[in-house]
Amino acid sequence: MQADIVSSTMLIFCVCALLVSVCQSLPIVGWIQSPGYPHGYGSDISETWKRCAPPGHVLSLRLLHLDLEESYECENDVLKISEDHNLLANLCGRMTLEELQSSVNPSLRSSSGGCLSLTFQSDYSNTERHAGFKAFYTTQDVDECWENDVVCSHFCHNYIGGYSCSCKPGYYLDEDQHECRANCTEERYGAGVLKPPGSPGPYFENADCLFSLSVDEGNQLELKFTGVFDVESRDGRCVDFLKIKTDTETFGPFCGKNRPADILTAAQHVKVIFHSDLEGTNQGFSLEYKPKGMECSGKVTPDSTVSPVRDRYQVGETVTVRCVTGYVLIDSTETFTSTCQLNGRWSPIYSCEPVNCGHPELPDLMDLTEDNPQTLYEHTISVKCSSEYYKLDGNANFTCDATGEWVAENRQTFSQHTPQCVPVCGITTESARKRIFGGENATLGQIPWQLLVKEPHRGGASLINDRWAITAAHVVENQRSLIFAGGMVNARAKEKVEMQTEKIIIHPGYKKPNFDNDIALVKMSSRVPLSENLIPVCLPEKKTNGPTMEGKMGTVSGFGATDKRIKSPFLQYGHVKEYPGFCFQSNLKVTDNMFCAGDADGGVDSCKGDSGGPLVIPLLGFGSLNTPYRLKGIVSWGPPVCGNRDYKGYYTKVENYLDWIREMMEKN
Structure with missing residues (x-):
């Protein structure tokens, strides 16, 4: 009895399953019509129907009758048919079956597995009876192919x-x-012939083949292409390709019609990779493979040479390996020995690494032009000064040499001939062309090398680089330290740069009461912050054979007296020229270390308080990058009365002391 019940249950289950399967394959059909059809619909109706097609099917709708109130853009009564948010039809009025079939029904079709929605709406009143609409829907299988x-x-x-x-x-x-895809992944052992899938004849399209070839230990695979080689290429590029790979080397990709040369792989295991695209009628290739006694290639490690030199080596042979120029072994040894093994590899193997010159130690005020440049062999670096008030003295570009040094094009090394950033000299941002006694007030930036010392006696000096100034010996004699001021034109200005002196060096030939060798160097205790208002003046390039001022007008400047007694709070300047012979009659001895300069009318002259200050050429306002201002004289001594047309002032001849200046700055 129980067995009969089980059998009946199974029968019912099978019938139900069969019916479900059959039902799913049958089309879904049905009718949709407006309320009251065909006797007429009422007012204020709003109703929506939604029908969906199963997967792989479309829903098709066919209107058989349409009779709605006619209105502008169907704003009164309307039938809207849509798929999702896409409106397929907006209908009202009367249409015959022929009109519906030709203009409306062809568009009433869903996408595969999609749904159609019908919305019917009527307004509050109708002046006459309208039958409404009637539609028939069905599903159809989609032929996706x-x-x-x-x-x-x-x-x-x-x-x-x-x-x-x-x-x-x-x-x-x-x-x-x-x-x-072509079915072409294989593992092969020993000797044989390899051809692409589809051979003979055009090879298969859309192939990604991987053939793994192997031979016994102590042997290597020898590969030889025979017969026709025809792998599709276009405009010199491989459309299809053949590639051969070992653990250490890749051969190819190969394509075109030129048969590749024989390959001795030096490997026990080889992978042959073949790729084709979706089109083409090329014939392919025939690749013979067979074992051969193992050998090692002539390359042990990259960037090295071996000795003795041969293309191939037998198992057990030993070579000496040396890195090529610019590469070194990690342990700093020059060579190592390596032996050919049964697997066709060398052992031991050490890497030859490129020489690393590292980042050079840059002097003050210098930067690299790149933030993180490469520092390996044959890479280059460039240096620049970090401030516009300095210029590079020396080489700017260097290459990492095999010695581990940064080397310039002229073979000078960075470590031995380190470039320096030296102050720009003799260049001003301001210039003037006006006619110190009888002079004019200077403006900021016109005479940026002018320095002032107030105590214990007022005097001047000239900045000659960012650590040193030059002045007259009699201004700084008997002083251990002084404070100089610069970067201003008003001696009372609060905004100025004060410089504490570290060392005062008076010329050893200076002795009172004579003013011969009236020159001194002053070293500042720290680097002077250069700016457009504080820039050094250039020294003379060399000693002249003719007139000290080279026949040019020059400019003298200082904070000294502007008449017979009053000292100027403002920096004054005036234009003077050199006079041969004596400036005035005096008991003091005039030497070749002095020269005389002044104004023809006596209206411009250096005076008390100007001592130690500069006399420069060319005339203020005529300097340029090619003609910077150079210090030709230092205000030294003169007549008891300033501004007398019959008397001129004496200046220390700076060009006579160039060697002494350089020597003192180098030693101190």
Whole structure:
């Protein structure tokens, strides 16, 4: 009895399952009509119907009757048909079946597995009775194989509710169930001939083949292409290709019609990779492979040479390895020895690494032009000064040499001939062309090398670089330290740069009461902050054979007296020229270390308080990058009365002391 019940249950289950399967394959059909059809619909009706097609099917709607109130843009009574948010039809008025069939029904079709929505609305009143609408819907199977968005590599098969792809013999269907790929992954051992799938004849399209070849230990694979070689290429590029790989080397890719040369792989295991695209009728290749006694290649490690030199080495042979120029072994040894092994590899193997010059130690005020430049062999670096008030003295560009040094084009090394950033001299941002006694007030930036010392006696000096100033010996004699001020034109100005002195060096030939060798150097205790208002003056390039001022007008400046007694709070300047012979009659001895200068009318002259200050050429306002201002004289001594047309002032001849100046600055 129990067995009969089980059998009956199973029978009912099977029938139900069969009915479900049959039902799913049958089309869905039905009618939709407006309320009251065909006797007329009422007022203020709003009703929506939604019908959907199962997967692999479309829903098709056919209007058989349409009789609604006519209105502008169907704003009164309306039948709207849409798929999702896409409106397919907006209908009202009366249309015959022929009109519906020709203009409306063809568009009432859903997408595969999509839904159609019908919305019927009537307004508050109708002046006459309208029957409404009636529609018939049904589902239809979609033939996906004819749809544009369905692509099967080889064959497409439609069935009710879907489709499937299949492949030609020798191919398999990829995971995407659409693309067909050649079935060509193999492992082979020993000797044989390798051809692409489809050979003889055009090889298969869409192939990604991997052939793994192996031989016994102590042997290597020898490869030889025979017969026709025809792998598709286009405009010199490989469309299809053949590539051969070992653990240490890759041969190819090969394509075109030129047969590749024989390959001795020096490997026990080799992978042959073949790729083709989706088209072409090329014939392919024939590759013979066979074992041969193992040898090692003539290359042990990159960037090295071996001795003795041969293309191939037998198992057990030993070579000496040396890194090429610019590369070194990690342990700093020059060479190592390596032996050819049964597997065709060398042992031991050490890497030759490129020489690393490292980042150079830069002097003050210097930067690299790049933030993080490469520092390996044959890479280059460039240096620059970090301030516009300095210029580079020396080489700017260096290359990492095999010695580990940064070397310039002239073979000078960075470490031995380190470039320096030296102050720009003799260049002003301001210039004037006006006619110190009888002079004019200077403006900021016109005479940026002018310095002032107030105590214990007022005097002047000239900045000659960012650590040193030059002045008259009698201004700084008997002083251990002084404070100089610069970067201003008003002696009372609060905004000025004060410089504490570290060392005062008076010329050893200076002795009172004579003013011969009236020159001194002053070293500041720290680097002077250069700016457009504080820039050094250039020293003379060399000693002249003719007139000290080279026949040019010059400019003298200072904070000294502007008449017979009053000292100026403002920096004054005036233009003077050199006079041969004596300036005035005096008991003091005039030497070749002095020269006389002044104004022809006596209206411009240096005076008390100007001592130690500069006399420069060219005339203020005529300096340039090619003609910087150079210090020709230092205000030294003069007549008891300033500004007398019959008397001129004496200046220390700076060009006579160039060697002494350089020597003192180098030693101190």
